[in-house]
Amino acid sequence: MLNRLVRFFVVIITIAAISPQVWADEAGARAYVDSIGQQVISIIGEQNISNEEKQGRLREIFTDNIDFDWVGKFVLGKHWRTASPDQQQRYLANYKNFVIANYTSKFKQYSGQTYKIRSVTNLGEGDYILKMSIQDPNPKKPDILLDYKVREEAGAYRIFDIVVEGVSLITTQRSEFDSVVSRKGLDALIDLLGKRAQA
Amino acid sequence: MFKLLKYNALPIFAALLLSACSSTPEPGQEAESDPMESVNRSIFSFNEFIDAILLKPVAQGYQAIVPEYGRERVSNVLRNLKMPVVFANSVLQGDPENAFSSFWSFTLNSTLGIAGIFDFAGTNTDLEVRKEDFGQTLGKWGVGSGSYVMLPILGPSSARDTVGLVVDAISDPFNWMDSEIVITRTVVTAIDTRAENLELVDDVYKTSLDPYATFRSGYLQRRETEIRNEDSAR
Numbered sequence: 016m017l018n019r020l021v022r023f024f025v026v027i028i029t030i031a032a033i034s035p036q037v038w039a040d041e042a043g044a045r046a047y048v049d050s051i052g053q054q055v056i057s058i059i060g061e062q063n064i065s066n067e068e069k070q071g072r073l074r075e076i077f078t079d080n081i082d083f084d085w086v087g088k089f090v091l092g093k094h095w096r097t098a099s100p101d102q103q104q105r106y107l108a109n110y111k112n113f114v115i116a117n118y119t120s121k122f123k124q125y126s127g128q129t130y131k132i133r134s135v136t137n138l139g140e141g142d143y144i145l146k147m148s149i150q151d152p153n154p155k156k157p158d159i160l161l162d163y164k165v166r167e168e169a170g171a172y173r174i175f176d177i178v179v180e181g182v183s184l185i186t187t188q189r190s191e192f193d194s195v196v197s198r199k200g201l202d203a204l205i206d207l208l209g210k211r212a213q214a
Numbered sequence: 215m216f217k218l219l220k221y222n223a224l225p226i227f228a229a230l231l232l233s234a235c236s237s238t239p240e241p242g243q244e245a246e247s248d249p250m251e252s253v254n255r256s257i258f259s260f261n262e263f264i265d266a267i268l269l270k271p272v273a274q275g276y277q278a279i280v281p282e283y284g285r286e287r288v289s290n291v292l293r294n295l296k297m298p299v300v301f302a303n304s305v306l307q308g309d310p311e312n313a314f315s316s317f318w319s320f321t322l323n324s325t326l327g328i329a330g331i332f333d334f335a336g337t338n339t340d341l342e343v344r345k346e347d348f349g350q351t352l353g354k355w356g357v358g359s360g361s362y363v364m365l366p367i368l369g370p371s372s373a374r375d376t377v378g379l380v381v382d383a384i385s386d387p388f389n390w391m392d393s394e395i396v397i398t399r400t401v402v403t404a405i406d407t408r409a410e411n412l413e414l415v416d417d418v419y420k421t422s423l424d425p426y427a428t429f430r431s432g433y434l435q436r437r438e439t440e441i442r443n444e445d446s447a448r
Binding site for chain 1: 422
């Protein structure tokens with residue numbers, strides 16, 4: 016009877032010790048995405064700096080918060096293993112420039128949308144998915160469903176996927192790149208990425 | 215017209231459905247579910263051509279000439295006309311909530327909303343309707359998407375979803391009306407849909423290294439989201 020009681024308390028104490036950690040991590044992921052959201056919105060909303068300056072600051076945020084090495088490798092899929100070290104290096108460099116160039120320029124389309132984090136789910140192994148909805152200032156327009164997938168490594172969080180209305184960016188890119196490499200080869204893909212990064 | 219469909223199309227349906235019973239492709243490896251890729255790419259080029267010379271300019275003109283208020287009215291009417299199909303498929307999927315919403319949305323909007331012109335239900339009630347179609351119903355029942363199919367003019371589809379399109383077209387009560395009305399509705403739907411997607415499609419062409427692959431991946435992922443009913447915040 017005493018044994019049972021002791022075991023019961025051990026279990027309770029263990030749960031109590033773990034749960035705050037779990038909560039803290041989900042709360043941590045939420046706080047992380049919130050802080051990025053605020054940073055991005057404040058940069059875009061700044062009145063006294065030029066568009067180039069804005070794009071530069073957004074580029075910094077991208078570089079600091081996206082795990083380009085992991086994402087680049089994921090997106091290249093099975094073709095990464097068959098690539099030479101030189102190709103891998105060139106690919107990662109061009110991939111990073113491509114994503115930054117293409118997505119930091121999108122801020123010009125921003126027109127006062129706000130976001131709301133609907134839920135945070137722990138996917139296990141340090142991965143979290145944050146489901147958000149983006150509200151348009153025009154109440155008649157429907158909300159856009161946007162999810163961020165975030166990974167925690169050594170206390171720091173980084174974004175590894177963005178899912179818009181159910182379509183995952185890294186999944187779609189993997190499909191695209193697979194198609195280009197299968198039809199035209201890896202060097203062609205690397206060149207294409209380089210060219211498009213100037214856009 | 216129905217007799218023709220019944221006798222000639224039945225073997226085609228069966229073949230499509232059988233091929234559709236294969237599993238849905240793993241996201242990111244959709245090329246494996248595109249055995250007809252070269253044919254699909256040709257049809258895609260054809261679609262791009264028709265889009266460039268006809269559909270896109272008309273949609274752009276529509277957007278430029280008709281004020282947003284007017285375009286909203288048109289969208290409302292078109293969406294309302296889809297409600298019977300949404301209702302039927304919600305029932306088939308065992309979704310009483312959506313069946314209820316679509317039924318009452320249709321009733322209210324057709325009467326108080328004056329033939330669907332005003333989204334009375336959307337603005338005055340809490341009713342939220344999620345779009346459902348027979349392709350989603352088949353998906354809910356476990357039918358995999360099957361081969362990826364690029365339909366002429368209609369765009370991306372799959373073996374399963376093509377069957378879905380046909381079943382919806384036949385079962386839609388508004389398609390039983392005068393052929394002139396049906397054709398008008400179809401044309402207006404095409405223009406309305408294209409106008410809503412102008413930005414999105416332009417975006418794809420700007421960032422994609424292979425638009426065909428992007429549309430394919432996006433389409434298949436989107437369908438899975440719709441089947442799992444994750445396309446609404448409910």
